[in-house]
Amino acid sequence: MTTTRVDAQVSPARVRRFGAIYVVEHKLRAVRAFFWTMLATLFGTPLLYLFAFGVGLAALVSRNDAFAQLTGVGYLQFVAPALVVNAAVLVSVEEFMFGILQGFMWNKSFFAMSATPLTARQIVDGMMLYVGVRAVVTAGIYFAAVAAFGGALSPWAVLVVPIAVLVAWAFSPIAAYSSSLREDRSQFNMVMRVIVMPLTLFSGTVFPLTQLPVFLQWIGWISPIWHGSELARQFSYGPTEPLWLSVAHILYLLVLTVLGWRLTVVIATRRLDV
Amino acid sequence: MPVIAASELTKKYGETVAVGGITFEVPAGESFGLLGPNGAGKSTTMRMIGAVSTRTSGDLSILGMDPDSHGPEIRAQLGVVPQQDNLDNELLVRENLLVYGRYFGLPRAAVAQRADELLEFAQLADRAKAKVDELSGGMKRRLTIARALINEPRILLLDEPTTGLDPQARHILWDRLFRLKERGTTLVLTTHYMDEAEQLCDRLIVVDKGRIMAEGSPAALIREHSSREVLELRFGSDRNASAAEQLAGVGDRLEVLPDRVLVYANDGESALAEVTWRGMQPITSLVRRSSLEDVFLRLTGRSLIE
Numbered sequence: 001m002t003t004t005r006v007d008a009q010v011s012p013a014r015v016r017r018f019g020a021i022y023v024v025e026h027k028l029r030a031v032r033a034f035f036w037t038m039l040a041t042l043f044g045t046p047l048l049y050l051f052a053f054g055v056g057l058a059a060l061v062s063r064n065d066a067f068a069q070l071t072g073v074g075y076l077q078f079v080a081p082a083l084v085v086n087a088a089v090l091v092s093v094e095e096f097m098f099g100i101l102q103g104f105m106w107n108k109s110f111f112a113m114s115a116t117p118l119t120a121r122q123i124v125d126g127m128m129l130y131v132g133v134r135a136v137v138t139a140g141i142y143f144a145a146v147a148a149f150g151g152a153l154s155p156w157a158v159l160v161v162p163i164a165v166l167v168a169w170a171f172s173p174i175a176a177y178s179s180s181l182r183e184d185r186s187q188f189n190m191v192m193r194v195i196v197m198p199l200t201l202f203s204g205t206v207f208p209l210t211q212l213p214v215f216l217q218w219i220g221w222i223s224p225i226w227h228g229s230e231l232a233r234q235f236s237y238g239p240t241e242p243l244w245l246s247v248a249h250i251l252y253l254l255v256l257t258v259l260g261w262r263l264t265v266v267i268a269t270r271r272l273d274v
Numbered sequence: 275m276p277v278i279a280a281s282e283l284t285k286k287y288g289e290t291v292a293v294g295g296i297t298f299e300v301p302a303g304e305s306f307g308l309l310g311p312n313g314a315g316k317s318t319t320m321r322m323i324g325a326v327s328t329r330t331s332g333d334l335s336i337l338g339m340d341p342d343s344h345g346p347e348i349r350a351q352l353g354v355v356p357q358q359d360n361l362d363n364e365l366l367v368r369e370n371l372l373v374y375g376r377y378f379g380l381p382r383a384a385v386a387q388r389a390d391e392l393l394e395f396a397q398l399a400d401r402a403k404a405k406v407d408e409l410s411g412g413m414k415r416r417l418t419i420a421r422a423l424i425n426e427p428r429i430l431l432l433d434e435p436t437t438g439l440d441p442q443a444r445h446i447l448w449d450r451l452f453r454l455k456e457r458g459t460t461l462v463l464t465t466h467y468m469d470e471a472e473q474l475c476d477r478l479i480v481v482d483k484g485r486i487m488a489e490g491s492p493a494a495l496i497r498e499h500s501s502r503e504v505l506e507l508r509f510g511s512d513r514n515a516s517a518a519e520q521l522a523g524v525g526d527r528l529e530v531l532p533d534r535v536l537v538y539a540n541d542g543e544s545a546l547a548e549v550t551w552r553g554m555q556p557i558t559s560l561v562r563r564s565s566l567e568d569v570f571l572r573l574t575g576r577s578l579i580e
Contacts (some may be wrong), residue, residue: 010425011379012350019377026373030364108281108360114326114427115354119345271329274321 015117023113023126024133027099042138045087046145053079053206065098070208073153073237080151081232082205085164092168093196095131100178101125101266110272120269128172128261132165137233139164141215146225153237160232167228170253172260181268199209199223204230227252275338277429277460278323279427282332285318294484295332302428304463309468309474310567311576315484316464317357318351319548320433323462325349337428350378353422357433359414361406366395367417368402371424378425385424395405395450412443419450430454430462436470448473468566480566480573487573494565500564501526503542507549508534509557517554524548529571538568 013021031038058075061067062268063180071078103123113123139161146152174191181187201212203226209217220226227249234246276299285293293315293403300306308316321327322334325341325348334341336348361370368389377387396416401409409417414430415435422430435451436444438502451474455461465471471478480487488495505525509517511533519532525539539545542561549556570576 007378008384010350012346014379015346015350015377018379022373022376025376026365029369029373030362033364103457107363108358109362112360112362112374112421114378115324115349115352115356116374117379118352118377119346246454272326274326 010117012117015122019118019122020125020129024120024130026109026113027126027130028133037057042141042221043145043216046083046142049144050076050149050151052078054085054151057206068192069211072240075155076149076151077237078208078233079206080146080149080161080180081157082203082225082229084139084146084160085167085228085232086200087142088139088164088168089171089196089200089225091134091138092131092171093174094141095127095134096171096175096176097191099127099131100175100268101181101184101188104179104271105181105184110268112270114272120272121265124175124261124265124268127264128169129174131168135168136161137164156235157232159235159239163228163232163235166253166257167224168252170224170256170260170268172264174260176260176263176267178266179271199225224253224256277337278306279335280323280332281334283319283322283329283334284331285315285322285327286330291484293322296479296481296486298479298486300460300462300487301396302460303458305455305474305476306463306478307471307478308462308464308481309466309471309475309570310464310476310481311466311570311574313483314481316481317433318433319481320464324352324431326352342481350425350438351428353367353419353427353430355415355422355424355430355432355435356416357437359418361414361417363406364407366402367398367404367409368405370406370417372419372462374421375424380425388424392423395423395453396420396455397446410443412439412446415439415443415447416450419447423454427459429460429462432461434464436465436467436547439580444470465476468570471566478566479572482570482574482576486567495508495566495569496564500568501538502540502564503545504536504564504568505537505539505542505545505549506534506560506562506563507537508558509554509556520552520554521549524552536568536571539563 054076061075067075112121114120143152143161144157177191198219202216203209203223204220205225209220209226212220230241231246231249233240277294278300281297282295283293283297284291284295296319308319310316318327318361322329322341323336325336325345328342328505335422337351338350339346362373371389371392372385375388393402396421398413398417401413406414432451439447448470451461461474463474475492477491479489488499489557490498507517514532515530518528518535521528521535521537522536524547525537527538529536537545546559546561
């Protein structure tokens with residue numbers, strides 16, 4: 001049997017342009033290792049939550065006139081955009097913790113990558129892009145379920161998907177933290193309990209932030225989840241807030257994203273240069 | 275023109291000097307070794323040559339380029355086999371090659387073809403669809419080497435390629451590396467095994483504590499720094515030192531180790547006859563040819579593997 005030899009030269013120039021995309025290719029190929037778990041999570045989580053909140057809790061809350069007066073919508077419509085945002089956040093927090101730690105410590109794949117023409121910046125860019133891809137898929141499927149349950153009142157509600165991606169990215173400071181870890185001493189349990197859990201619970205996800213006493217509301221103000229959920233609600237059934245506040249939501253999420261991203265690049269660059 | 279030229283190459287981590295100003299050149303096609311104990315600065319040197327570790331001072335030129343300014347261009351021409359395998363265990367064996375090849379900007383079709391050729395070369399073709407964690411240590415090592423060859427590198431860097439492998443796996447690996455050498459690939463390898471250095475290296479530098487102690491071909495180093503033969507005598511661990519006193523004058527030089535006494539002599543058998551004539555009765559005696567281990571011992575006063 002004869003085969004034609006495919007002649008091809010290595011091309012640092014092409015890597016300079018598409019390096020981050022190659023990292024995404026790599027990561028997506030590795031998804032196969034946990035594909036079934038991921039698929040079950042992707043479709044199972046929205047169903048569970050929508051049944052629990054949208055059907056179970058909503059039946060109770062909808063009987064309460066105070067809630068309707070406060071938000072102007074049914075409970076399902078209120079909770080749906082925030083659930084989509086939270087789902088994307090779970091994916092990104094997972095990748096920004098375990099995905100990063102895996103690359104630096106568990107299988108050291110970032111070190112393998114850094115021996116190629118890739119730069120540390122491209123490796124980090126690739127991880128951000130990959131988190132973006134996973135967030136789009138997660139939020140997209142979740143939104144479809146929400147719409148099927150009647151949780152979306154306007155076609156604009158679909159904008160919750162890009163918003164969820166932005167919120168997912170806004171957790172990138174966690175990636176910077178993970179990149180700085182030199183040993184695995186279950187610091188992530190602490191991150192989950194002390195940072196992610198409170199940010200989820202006190203971010204106006206299942207009840208309006210204004211229901212909290214003022215001395216707890218600040219948790220919502222610093223939480224990307226609150227900013228994202230409120231922004232998504234504007235498109236889903238709003239407006240319920242002044243325009244400047246919506247702009248502030250976007251700016252806050254962008255600042256966190258860029259800050260965490262750049263910081264991760266700096267730390268990763270230093271760490272891979274050993 | 276040499277493919278690697280290092281001059282006063284230095285790497286410091288804070289106050290610690292890992293590589294303390296080493297100078298060497300490697301011409302194209304040569305098989306060049308860095309021999310030294312753990313912590314000698316071999317791996318650090320390799321990472322600087324690999325254009326991932328920034329040097330603290332000195333000059334370094336790889337394929338005519340400075341790694342500080344042309345890291346990606348240099349790395350595009352290198353194959354790197356790190357001391358610890360860093361294969362992606364979430365990918366299958368063949369996928370590790372496919373993914374890696376893309377990082378060199380190679381089209382998918384070319385990578386796929388090379389991946390199959392390299393799996394043949396690494397004798398892993400029947401494991402293409404296996405999980406990485408199912409491979410033995412030797413197979414993982416061969417896969418890492420196959421991965422390092424996906425871009426048809428001009429220089430292959432191997433950091434301790436056979437450490438931790440059983441003798442059979444080592445010989446398979448040496449055979450593969452020897453074939454690469456025959457094809458003209460420049461090999462740079464670190465090792466603390468002198469048999470490996472003797473097998474694979476045309477020329478080597480002996481490194482200790484970040485400095486070059488000696489340089490030359492294995493044969494020349496042995497000729498220069500050791501005698502032709504060595505007589506190894508064991509008198510029992512508590513008697514070696516006192517026995518050494520009675521051995522004064524036998525051979526050219528004595529080396530007293532905790533477990534044995536080494537007598538360096540051009541003719542080991544006649545040295546042994548002299549020992550017997552003096553009425554000494556070693557528990558065991560052995561005459562062998564000098565090795566790089568002896569060169570290292572001579573140069574540093576220490577064994578390679580401690």
